[in-house]
Amino acid sequence: MKRSARPHRVALAALAALQLGAAAGTPVVSTPLEAQPVDGGVVRRLKYTLAGAAVGSVLATAYYAVSDPEDRESGCKPWSCVLPYLTGSGALTGLFLSREIAMQRAADMPRLAARERATFSTLALPGTFSGLLAADTLVYVVGDSGVAVVGRADVPRALRRRANGLRGLRDIALVPGSTVSGADHRLLLASDAALYHTSAVSGPIARVVGGPISAVAASPARWVAARGGTLFTGSAVTGTATVRDSLELGLEVRAAVVDGSTGHFWVATDSSVLEIRLSPEGVASRGRAFPVSTPVHALAVSAGHLVAATRAQQLLVWSRTAMTNAIVTPETLPLGAAYPYDMAFRGEELFVAAGAEGVLRIAMTPALDPLGTITDVRFATHIRVDGDGTLWVTDRARQALVKLLVPAKPIYR
Known part of the structure; x- marks a missing residue:
């Protein structure tokens, strides 16, 4: 059968x-x-x-x-x-x-440039990141659970926490002190409730300006902070942040950055990128203004360029040599699907935290050109460059701080 x-x-x-x-x-x-x-x-x-x-x-x-x-x-x-x-x-x-x-x-596949190699190490941190600052010896990460102070070692490690009792922190700025160790550095913390001032090491936290602060930036002697369309300026030389002046801009300020070449500040609104000049007495005045057609949410300044990141997923680039012209037209770099969350200069190379695309390296001279994409960061949201040229990036996917050692010239995979 x-x-x-x-x-x-x-x-x-x-x-x-x-x-x-x-x-x-x-x-x-x-x-x-x-x-x-x-x-x-x-x-x-x-x-x-x-x-x-x-x-x-x-x-x-x-x-x-x-x-x-x-x-x-x-x-x-x-x-x-x-x-x-x-x-x-x-x-x-x-x-x-x-x-x-x-x-x-x-x-x-990266849409803008080929993948390049980088050496990286990560440090897992709790909470959601909302700001990043790289100082001479320390890195400060702002999140929904305060400020994490991280040591700049080969393998970064969390040293301590500051502002544990504060919630709704949005941004951070450093007023540098006179010592190399940073013992007299001071921090300005922007939150959805107020602007706070405190020592970078330890001590009490003082309230400077009430109300939600959307942007803050500081130089060794002065600082600016935005509450809606009002820009407050002040001094922190004596160890206490004091408001010296205010300036009504009419539109909400979304980003602020200090210009290391001139000592002035640049702020961004929905319709313009505006220079803010401070007199030795702390009086604020408007400087040059560059109109934009879409809201700007991040700024970066180098010795030769001013760059604005827009919601239209593009970069607007102004050259300093062209800023003195009667009509200044920025050069535009579309980023396609990449969203420019944050930017930082290393010399005249721009590094962009581009979300799921990783970190983009863009050359400013002799032409605006994407050089490479660093995909070791899975979802880059904030980026800073320290004095040694090391990149510090917050990775939303890993919920970690990433230390990136990027060679001077791209080495492609």
């Missing part, structure tokens, strides 16, 4: 599943950025199709070897049924797999 063919059909289904796993285990050879079309290319499709067909043939031969001689004459025969079935399904599996791998690579 002949046996039923149903067990063989079950065995064929199991072999097909094995075949899919074997095809998925085929090594993937990385290719240059320009040689990765979405459809995987003819060569890749052919390679995976032939690999799947070969795996199917091997499985058909294995089926022939393990099957009973009596069963080979009934049901699905090894050479007339099993071999064509597994070879054909293997070829289709390989074809679809090549397409899937190509689409995954396209999704993970």
Whole structure:
């Protein structure tokens, strides 16, 4: 009596599943950025199709070897049924797999520049990050649970916490002291309730300005803080932050940065990037103003350039040599799908915290050009550069602070 063919059909289904796993285990050879079309290319499709067909043939031969001689004459025969079935399904599996791998690579591929290598270390920190500051010897991370003070070692480690009782912190600025150790550094903390002033090491926290503070920036002698459309200016030379003047701008200030070349400040609103000048007495006045067509949420200044990051996912770049012209038109760099959360200069190279795209390296001279993408940071939101040229980045995906050692010239993967 002949046996039923149903067990063989079950065995064929199991072999097909094995075949899919074997095809998925085929090594993937990385290719240059320009040689990765979405459809995987003819060569890749052919390679995976032939690999799947070969795996199917091997499985058909294995089926022939393990099957009973009596069963080979009934049901699905090894050479007339099993071999064509597994070879054909293997070829289709390989074809679809090549397409899937190509689409995954396209999704993970940097849109603006090729991936570059960097050495990194991470430090997990609790809470959600809202600000970052890199000083001479320490790094300060602002979050919903206060300020974490981190040592700048080869492997960064948390040293202590400041402002544990404050909630709703948004930004942080440092008023540098006179000692290298930073013992007399002072911090300005912007929150949704007030602007606070405190020592960078220990001690009480004093309230300076009431109300939600949207931006704060400081130089060695002066500081500015924005509450809506009102800009407060003051001095912190004596160790206590004192309001000296205020300036009505009419529109909410979304970002502020100190210009190290001039000692003035730049602030950003929905319609302009505005220079704020402070007299030796602390009196504030408007300087140059550059109109923008979309809200600006981050600013960065170098010796040669002023850069604004907009909600339209583009960078606006003003050259200092062109700022004295009667009509100043910024150069625009679209970032595509990358959102510029934050920016920082290292010399005349700009590094952009671009969310899921990682960290973008952009050259300012001789032309505005994306040089590379550092994808070791999974979701970059804040970025600062310390005095040694080390990049410090907050990674929302890891919920960690990332220390990046980026070479002077890009080394591509």
